[in-house]
Amino acid sequence: xxxxxxxxxxxxxxxxxxxxxxxxxxxxxxxxxxxxxxxxxxxxxxxxxxxxxxxxxxxxxxxxxxxxxxxxxxxxxxxxxxxxxxxxxxxxxxxxxxxxxxxxxxxxxxxxxxxxxxxxxxxxxxxxxxxxxxxxxxxxxxxxxxxxxxxxxxxxxxxxxxxxxxxxxxxxxxxxxxxxxx
Amino acid sequence: xxxxxxxxxxxxxxxxxxxxxxxxxxxxxxxxxxxxxxxxxxxxxxxxxxxxxxxxxxxxxxxxxxxxxxxxxxxxxxxxxxxxxxxxxxxxxxxxxxxxxxxxxxxxxxxxxxxxxxxxxxxxxxxxxxxxxxxxxxxxxxxxxxxxxxxxxxxxxxxxxxxxxxxxxxxxxxxxxxxxxxxxxxxxxxxxxxxxxxxxxxxxxxxxxxxxxxxxxxxxxxxxxxxxxxxxxxxxxxx
Numbered sequence: 001x002x003x004x005x006x007x008x009x010x011x012x013x014x015x016x017x018x019x020x021x022x023x024x025x026x027x028x029x030x031x032x033x034x035x036x037x038x039x040x041x042x043x044x045x046x047x048x049x050x051x052x053x054x055x056x057x058x059x060x061x062x063x064x065x066x067x068x069x070x071x072x073x074x075x076x077x078x079x080x081x082x083x084x085x086x087x088x089x090x091x092x093x094x095x096x097x098x099x100x101x102x103x104x105x106x107x108x109x110x111x112x113x114x115x116x117x118x119x120x121x122x123x124x125x126x127x128x129x130x131x132x133x134x135x136x137x138x139x140x141x142x143x144x145x146x147x148x149x150x151x152x153x154x155x156x157x158x159x160x161x162x163x164x165x166x167x168x169x170x171x172x173x174x175x176x177x178x179x180x181x182x
Numbered sequence: 183x184x185x186x187x188x189x190x191x192x193x194x195x196x197x198x199x200x201x202x203x204x205x206x207x208x209x210x211x212x213x214x215x216x217x218x219x220x221x222x223x224x225x226x227x228x229x230x231x232x233x234x235x236x237x238x239x240x241x242x243x244x245x246x247x248x249x250x251x252x253x254x255x256x257x258x259x260x261x262x263x264x265x266x267x268x269x270x271x272x273x274x275x276x277x278x279x280x281x282x283x284x285x286x287x288x289x290x291x292x293x294x295x296x297x298x299x300x301x302x303x304x305x306x307x308x309x310x311x312x313x314x315x316x317x318x319x320x321x322x323x324x325x326x327x328x329x330x331x332x333x334x335x336x337x338x339x340x341x342x343x344x345x346x347x348x349x350x351x352x353x354x355x356x357x358x359x360x361x362x363x364x365x366x367x368x369x370x371x372x373x374x375x376x377x378x379x380x381x382x383x384x385x386x387x388x389x390x391x392x393x394x395x396x397x398x399x400x401x402x403x404x405x406x407x408x409x410x411x412x413x414x415x416x417x418x419x420x421x
Contacts, residue, residue, distance in 0.1 A: 014252040020244050027240065032230030046235075047243045054250035115233065122226050140207050141224060142231045165203050169220060173197065176219035 004064040012057055023050060026068060030075050033142040035119065036126055037079045037134065045082065049075045065144075072143035073153045076135065083131075125175055133168030136161055 001009075010018035030049060034042040052074050060070060126134050135154060139145045147165075151158045197214065198206060206224050211217065235243075 011251065014248060016244065016248045019247050019251060023240065023244050023247065024235075027235050027243070028233055029231030031235060032233060036227065036230055043236075043239050046239075047246060050243055050247045051250050054247045055254050057251055058255050115229075118226055119230060119233075122223070122230060125223060126227070137207075138227070141227045162200050162203070165207070166198065166200060169198050169203050169206060170196065172223055173220040176223055 002063070004067070008060075008067065019054075022067075026071050029142050029144075030071060033072065033075055033138050034079065036123060036138050036142065038123070038127070039079065039082060040086065045075075045078055049078050052078070069143070069145050069149045072139060072145055073149075075143075076139060076153050125172060128175060129168050129171055130164075133164050133171070136164040137168045137172075140165065 007018050007021055011022055027046060027050075031042050031046050034045050034049075039045045049071065053071055060067065062070070126138070129137070132154070136150055139150045139153065140147075145153070147158045147161050150156075151161045154161065156164075198217075198220075202214070202217070205211075206217065206221055209225065209228065211221055
């Protein structure tokens with residue numbers, strides 16, 4: 001039994017310490033994923049993701065990588081649900097005031113302010129991609145999902161995922177290289 | 183080495199190819215002139231996953247999750263998990279149980295009258311809404327032995343997941359291929375829609391949405407093979 005197996009078994013038994021560990025291990029990346037994809041309230045959505053995980057925890061079996069993948073797939077579906085609810089709004093809000101509206105980050109220290117500026121830049125760059133290109137790149141980079149896992153999550157073939165990945169990176173490379181103002 | 187020119191979706195053999203893309207995503211430096219800017223951007227994307235969650239938010243989430251996990255079904259202690267029913271459906275059926283119970287009762291009456299099929303009383307007590315459901319199901323089951331299996335399934339689901347029970351009954355009708363079965367299901371859907379229209383506010387909308395989703399699935403003949411989009415899956419082999 002691996003350390004993760006023990007941790008997960010404790011979580012299944014409802015041990016608070018185990019859930020805290022799982023949450024602390026994965027939540028920053030999941031929240032980053034939600035932010036990049038333009039979640040209106042990433043903290044609320046993060047809570048919904050974990051509630052869904054807790055509800056279905058009895059049905060999961062797998063290793064640590066599989067658990068991470070599963071959590072991100074749940075997050076991905078939550079994002080899609082939110083997109084559907086917000087069909088009349090832009091998928092990615094690029095409002096200048098957006099960073100100030102993001103709750104959950106810690107205090108207004110200088111380095112954090114700089115991080116928020118960088119976050120905004122990243123969000124703006126990713127907003128130039130198609131939704132599918134953005135989904136693929138963020139699931140792969142932030143979620144650490146494999147091509148096969150992303151394909152399964154998005155209902156596409158691995159080849160299609162690779163194509164979306166290539167095109168997304170090419171577009172970003174062009175934006176960065178040409179210094180396109182955002 | 184190639185440069186970026188023109189429409190990237192139409193050109194081939196340009197940076198990054200699949201191998202270079204994988205290297206970028208892994209965080210490796212492809213060591214090519216084109217990679218400098220994009221590698222930095224990928225690193226910035228990855229760094230978004232390092233931002234700390236506010237303590238208050240984390241505490242609230244963990245408390246919610248622990249509470250939820252404590253009541254979540256598990257295969258080793260709760261056999262109902264084995265049928266992989268999404269919890270949200272159970273919650274939904276709880277909210278709508280009163281309303282849908284009336285739907286089912288109305289359906290039974292409509293089915294019996296509309297189809298002209300005789301009905302038989304079962305173990306349930308007259309007056310109980312399950313009694314009405316039993317009668318409708320038996321009316322369908324008499325027509326086709328294969329449908330009986332779906333009917334039994336529907337019976338088992340009624341108390342925990344009423345919409346799923348409706349679907350199972352619908353599939354029984356489809357398998358039965360009898361006018362009686364079809365009439366029962368048609369009546370069921372009609373009654374559900376009527377009651378849904380008669381309700382008010384979110385409950386009405388929810389009911390219509392539920393019934394519409396059910397009808398859509400039924401029309402696609404995928405009632406029994408559907409899966410929930412958020413249901414967990416076992417991890418696949420890493421690439």
